[in-house]
Amino acid sequence: MPKKVDHEKRKIIIAEATWKVIAEAGIERATVRNVAEAAQLSVGSLRHYFTTQPELLRYSMQLISERVSERMANKHYTGPPLQVMQEILFEFLPFDNNRKIEMEVWLSFTARSLVDPDLMNLNRQVYHDLRQVVSTVIHSLISLQFVANDFAAEVEIERLYALIDGLAIHHILQPDSLSVDTMHAVIQHHLQTLCKQEG
Amino acid sequence: MPKKVDHEKRKIIIAEATWKVIAEAGIERATVRNVAEAAQLSVGSLRHYFTTQPELLRYSMQLISERVSERMANKHYTGPPLQVMQEILFEFLPFDNNRKIEMEVWLSFTARSLVDPDLMNLNRQVYHDLRQVVSTVIHSLISLQFVANDFAAEVEIERLYALIDGLAIHHILQPDSLSVDTMHAVIQHHLQTLCKQEG
Numbered sequence: 001m002p003k004k005v006d007h008e009k010r011k012i013i014i015a016e017a018t019w020k021v022i023a024e025a026g027i028e029r030a031t032v033r034n035v036a037e038a039a040q041l042s043v044g045s046l047r048h049y050f051t052t053q054p055e056l057l058r059y060s061m062q063l064i065s066e067r068v069s070e071r072m073a074n075k076h077y078t079g080p081p082l083q084v085m086q087e088i089l090f091e092f093l094p095f096d097n098n099r100k101i102e103m104e105v106w107l108s109f110t111a112r113s114l115v116d117p118d119l120m121n122l123n124r125q126v127y128h129d130l131r132q133v134v135s136t137v138i139h140s141l142i143s144l145q146f147v148a149n150d151f152a153a154e155v156e157i158e159r160l161y162a163l164i165d166g167l168a169i170h171h172i173l174q175p176d177s178l179s180v181d182t183m184h185a186v187i188q189h190h191l192q193t194l195c196k197q198e199g
Numbered sequence: 200m201p202k203k204v205d206h207e208k209r210k211i212i213i214a215e216a217t218w219k220v221i222a223e224a225g226i227e228r229a230t231v232r233n234v235a236e237a238a239q240l241s242v243g244s245l246r247h248y249f250t251t252q253p254e255l256l257r258y259s260m261q262l263i264s265e266r267v268s269e270r271m272a273n274k275h276y277t278g279p280p281l282q283v284m285q286e287i288l289f290e291f292l293p294f295d296n297n298r299k300i301e302m303e304v305w306l307s308f309t310a311r312s313l314v315d316p317d318l319m320n321l322n323r324q325v326y327h328d329l330r331q332v333v334s335t336v337i338h339s340l341i342s343l344q345f346v347a348n349d350f351a352a353e354v355e356i357e358r359l360y361a362l363i364d365g366l367a368i369h370h371i372l373q374p375d376s377l378s379v380d381t382m383h384a385v386i387q388h389h390l391q392t393l394c395k396q397e398g
Contacts, residue, residue: 026314028227104313110372111310114303115225120372127373152388158366158377159385163358166365170357173309173319174326178357186358189351193392 018060027108134161217259226307333360
């Protein structure tokens with residue numbers, strides 16, 4: 001079905017044009033008209049895929065979350081468990097330019113979702129998916145008996161998840177103050193402090 | 200100079216109306232016209248104070264940061280040092296409704312600042328002010344000899360600051376998933392883990 005494939009591709013091109021408009025000019029400029037121009041399409045053919053701006057925004061936001069999940073699913077992790085966990089968590093961080101743009105656009109979507117119940121539902125779902133990855137890391141530390149007996153799993157999940165998102169946001173806002181290397185060093189240090197201090 | 204005082208009051212009313220519009224409808228709705236309506240002023244009298252929307256946004260963003268600083272300066276902290284530090288850090292968290300709205304509006308400003316160099320400069324300044332408070336807490340732990348000798352101050356400042364902002368954002372996005380009590384428990388736990396494990 002070559003026709004269907006083309007439609008999917010076209011939608012992705014439109015979503016990527018939406019990211020571009022948001023990253024360069026802000027989410028309030030991501031109108032159907034501006035996005036059509038950035039995607040080099042007519043307003044009419046864009047409306048063939050997305051009738052309204054909310055639909056366009058929802059699809060564009062969803063595509064970011066799919067890209068993140070895909071990258072995680074496709075990556076092969078090898079090495080000692082702590083190093084693997086570290087690399088899984090690094091995937092959440094905006095350490096290259098593509099991920100930085102994704103994160104900037106995601107921040108705009110997030111702010112917008114505060115006043116848009118539809119985007120908030122999607123945000124909630126992504127929040128729970130990402131929290132699930134962090135939860136898996138924390139529970140692996142427990143299964144591997146890397147942590148002390150009084151380890152408070154639930155508090156540690158919230159702590160690590162908040163830490164990751166805080167680092168990501170600080171990096172895109174103040175890359176000079178919080179570098180990629182420092183983000184990585186903080187996550188590495190955090191995982192080490194979670195483990196028993198016995199060598 | 201009662202005239203001057205009235206002017207200041209009027210600007211604050213306008214800024215608070217701007218927050219209200221942003222919190223209820225999003226930053227893209229915070230036009231001079233909509234804010235004038237929310238402040239029950241004519242567009243003409245609003246323009247007497249703020250000629251352009253960027254000016255209005257900058258002042259409204261600045262007022263949030265001033266409110267936070269003021270609250271910190273006016274609070275009297277008493278008690279054991281760790282408890283005082285904890286309370287200082289709690290001031291950064293959206294634990295009541297006013298602070299929640301401030302934080303929501305701040306998130307919108309932050310997303311906007313990614314495409315507005317003027318707001319980004321203000322964001323940068325506030326970032327450094329808040330980081331300074333975190334830095335003071337970390338350096339107090341060192342001076343009080345609460346921490347081990349190999350304590351890495353710079354990494355710990357970034358870790359604590361990212362943790363606080365991550366918690367605050369997770370709470371305003373998903374209050375059901377991350378409650379006020381959990382935010383507090385995480386900060387308290389974090390401070391404890393920073394201290395030497397000898398008592």
